[in-house]
Amino acid sequence: MSAPTHPIRIDCLQYCNWSETIFRQMRQGGLDAVHVTIAYHENFRETVHNIEKWNRWFEQFPSLIFQGFSGQDVRRARETGRTAIFFGFQNPSPIEDDIGLVEIVHRLGARFMQLSYNNQSLLATGCYEADDAGITRMGRQVIKEMNRVGLVVDMSHSAERSTLEAMEISERPIAITHANPAFWHSALRNKSDVVLRALAESGGMLGFSAYPHHLKDNSNCTLESYCEMIARTAELMGTDHIGIGTDLCQDQPDHVVEWMRTGRWTREIDYGEGTRDNPGFPTMPAWFNDNRDFGNIESGLKSVGFDASDVAAIMGGNWLDFYDQSFGPQPSNSAHDQRRAAE
Amino acid sequence: MSAPTHPIRIDCLQYCNWSETIFRQMRQGGLDAVHVTIAYHENFRETVHNIEKWNRWFEQFPSLIFQGFSGQDVRRARETGRTAIFFGFQNPSPIEDDIGLVEIVHRLGARFMQLSYNNQSLLATGCYEADDAGITRMGRQVIKEMNRVGLVVDMSHSAERSTLEAMEISERPIAITHANPAFWHSALRNKSDVVLRALAESGGMLGFSAYPHHLKDNSNCTLESYCEMIARTAELMGTDHIGIGTDLCQDQPDHVVEWMRTGRWTREIDYGEGTRDNPGFPTMPAWFNDNRDFGNIESGLKSVGFDASDVAAIMGGNWLDFYDQSFGPQPSNSAHDQRRAAE
Numbered sequence: 001m002s003a004p005t006h007p008i009r010i011d012c013l014q015y016c017n018w019s020e021t022i023f024r025q026m027r028q029g030g031l032d033a034v035h036v037t038i039a040y041h042e043n044f045r046e047t048v049h050n051i052e053k054w055n056r057w058f059e060q061f062p063s064l065i066f067q068g069f070s071g072q073d074v075r076r077a078r079e080t081g082r083t084a085i086f087f088g089f090q091n092p093s094p095i096e097d098d099i100g101l102v103e104i105v106h107r108l109g110a111r112f113m114q115l116s117y118n119n120q121s122l123l124a125t126g127c128y129e130a131d132d133a134g135i136t137r138m139g140r141q142v143i144k145e146m147n148r149v150g151l152v153v154d155m156s157h158s159a160e161r162s163t164l165e166a167m168e169i170s171e172r173p174i175a176i177t178h179a180n181p182a183f184w185h186s187a188l189r190n191k192s193d194v195v196l197r198a199l200a201e202s203g204g205m206l207g208f209s210a211y212p213h214h215l216k217d218n219s220n221c222t223l224e225s226y227c228e229m230i231a232r233t234a235e236l237m238g239t240d241h242i243g244i245g246t247d248l249c250q251d252q253p254d255h256v257v258e259w260m261r262t263g264r265w266t267r268e269i270d271y272g273e274g275t276r277d278n279p280g281f282p283t284m285p286a287w288f289n290d291n292r293d294f295g296n297i298e299s300g301l302k303s304v305g306f307d308a309s310d311v312a313a314i315m316g317g318n319w320l321d322f323y324d325q326s327f328g329p330q331p332s333n334s335a336h337d338q339r340r341a342a343e
Numbered sequence: 344m345s346a347p348t349h350p351i352r353i354d355c356l357q358y359c360n361w362s363e364t365i366f367r368q369m370r371q372g373g374l375d376a377v378h379v380t381i382a383y384h385e386n387f388r389e390t391v392h393n394i395e396k397w398n399r400w401f402e403q404f405p406s407l408i409f410q411g412f413s414g415q416d417v418r419r420a421r422e423t424g425r426t427a428i429f430f431g432f433q434n435p436s437p438i439e440d441d442i443g444l445v446e447i448v449h450r451l452g453a454r455f456m457q458l459s460y461n462n463q464s465l466l467a468t469g470c471y472e473a474d475d476a477g478i479t480r481m482g483r484q485v486i487k488e489m490n491r492v493g494l495v496v497d498m499s500h501s502a503e504r505s506t507l508e509a510m511e512i513s514e515r516p517i518a519i520t521h522a523n524p525a526f527w528h529s530a531l532r533n534k535s536d537v538v539l540r541a542l543a544e545s546g547g548m549l550g551f552s553a554y555p556h557h558l559k560d561n562s563n564c565t566l567e568s569y570c571e572m573i574a575r576t577a578e579l580m581g582t583d584h585i586g587i588g589t590d591l592c593q594d595q596p597d598h599v600v601e602w603m604r605t606g607r608w609t610r611e612i613d614y615g616e617g618t619r620d621n622p623g624f625p626t627m628p629a630w631f632n633d634n635r636d637f638g639n640i641e642s643g644l645k646s647v648g649f650d651a652s653d654v655a656a657i658m659g660g661n662w663l664d665f666y667d668q669s670f671g672p673q674p675s676n677s678a679h680d681q682r683r684a685a686e
Contacts, residue, residue, distance in 0.1 A: 097436060098607040120479035131476035136463035138608040264441040265481040
């Protein structure tokens with residue numbers, strides 16, 4: 001088996017209706033690793049059930065996918081022509097109210113956990129709340145524990161103050177796995193210049209979303225516009241702190257987006273990013289329908305002027321560096337310990 | 344069996360280490376009803392387990408206690424010489440993230456639910472958080488559902504903005520089952536004049552706490568000072584919106600107060616209202632050691648000048664009116680429906 005000629009490709013957020021078809025498309029698209037969401041509103045037991053489902057897929061399709069735990073697994077995926085699957089949560093619901101579950105879910109393979117999903121959580125405020133009081137008392141404790149074990153803080157769906165405080169409180173870089181800059185397309189889910197600059201300065205990572213509600217002109221967004229957005233963001237953040245996080249929700253029926261939006265928290269309809277007239281999953285842009293289309297993004301990045309090494313960094317190299325640094329236990333010579341030693 | 348000569352006595356908050364001794368003391372103290380906490384941090388299943396324990400006590404001591412569901416059960420308790428036990432939660436943890444559980448816990452007998460306990464919850468902010476962004480998106484939905492089924496919003500451990508917003512949002516009067524005025528003893532758990540005035544104006548109820556951390560001079564607080572505090576509060580709130588909610592935690596070992604304070608949300612010690620030097624349950628004031636001492640409070644109220652009808656209202660009459668109005672389904676001619684009909 002010869003290694004592919006394209007650079008490492010990592011998609012740092014997908015939530016598809018998983019199937020053999022999609023796993024084969026990951027291989028056709030040359031994906032070395034995908035961070036998959038395994039919990040939106042699921043509690044601990046329900047999340048374990050979702051891991052059980054993944055265990056069956058790993059068992060059924062060992063030539064296509066396997067579970068990733070470390071950056072090294074991305075290299076192993078590339079060497080063996082497979083895609084490493086990393087687990088993540090879009091809500092802290094899997095740890096319920098129990099800080100001891102942080103270590104448990106990390107052991108089970110969770111590598112990213114959002115501190116909130118649109119609404120207020122026990123840890124932080126979501127981007128759809130009217131007001132944001134920042135990271136809570138429990139949130140401060142949980143971030144410390146996530147730092148310790150190597151579970152990455154993801155603030156993709158969190159509100160601004162909570163996001164900035166998470167960067168301050170976390171002793172390890174955080175991620176915004178799937179969002180775009182608000183300067184390009186204004187949306188509650190997209191991020192301000194202040195957040196993006198602070199993210200880069202703190203060593204964090206942004207994954208660019210291809211979900212139509214996060215795109216200028218939504219489903220009609222052009223590849224050129226998308227790649228120009230990446231180029232403008234690189235001017236703000238540099239080229240070391242950006243990557244891809246498509247938010248691909250392939251083959252999902254519309255009742256799934258309703259679950260994502262309303263979970264069990266309301267008896268009323270909440271359209272989230274959608275509207276009464278357009279409540280379902282939006283149509284993907286023509287240049288990104290499924291995992292086979294990563295080559296389009298790579299070409300688009302070249303077309304807007306990125307050189308080969310920047311393209312490689314954005315398509316996966318930066319995420320790989322981040323995975324290498326983030327998924328293991330906190331080094332004992334952390335900044336925190338150094339500060340304490342100096343006191 | 345002849346009815347007691349003293350007025351109806353209701354204690355709207357206790358969390359004891361329950362035993363036959365305590366149930367017999369309730370009878371000796373002439374208690375017609377007690378609102379007992381059955382959840383601090385328990386999730387739904389753990390709360391059901393606590394109800395199972397109560398079912399065994401109801402089975403073992405049918406001549407002393409039975410489960411109360413309505414104000415009518417308080418009268419039945421008095422007529423049959425027993426104490427009606429009403430369930431409540433000091434945290435919304437029993438409904439987890441599931442609004443559908445509101446109706447379920449009400450059916451099981453829950454009649455009060457705090458929207459938060461010291462910390463941020465999914466619904467509201469607790470009084471120990473640095474900042475308070477008010478009632479959350481889920482909180483607004485849950486209050487509406489609590490109103491519908493007859494589960495009372497209790498804001499005893501919540502922060503000020505959340506408390507004021509809860510009164511505004513709730514279409515039925517709310518309660519602060521156990522707290523004192525901050526003008527008498529400044530503490531994070533005690534309430535401002537603004538809150539107390541708004542509570543009375545919205546038809547809500549305050550239960551005066553006898554827990555030493557909420558008392559002026561703590562364990563050394565005198566009965567006279569306590570009853571003077573009630574008299575001053577009556578000047579602020581009137582005599583129709585106040586009652587007793589002692590927060591009696593009799594016979595509890597100190598590891599229980601640690602559980603109340605730290606639950607599962609932190610790996611560090613949190614002393615809450617206590618301190619490193621005084622981490623356990625405080626000593627109760629001399630005039631209120633257990634359920635046999637309600638006569639002391641009644642005498643004290645007379646001594647500071649309340650007339651017989653006010654004493655009767657404060658000792659239980661006001662809570663009974665509130666129970667009558669609050670524990671059933673929302674009347675169809677509610678203010679909300681009238682407003683909607685007028686539109």
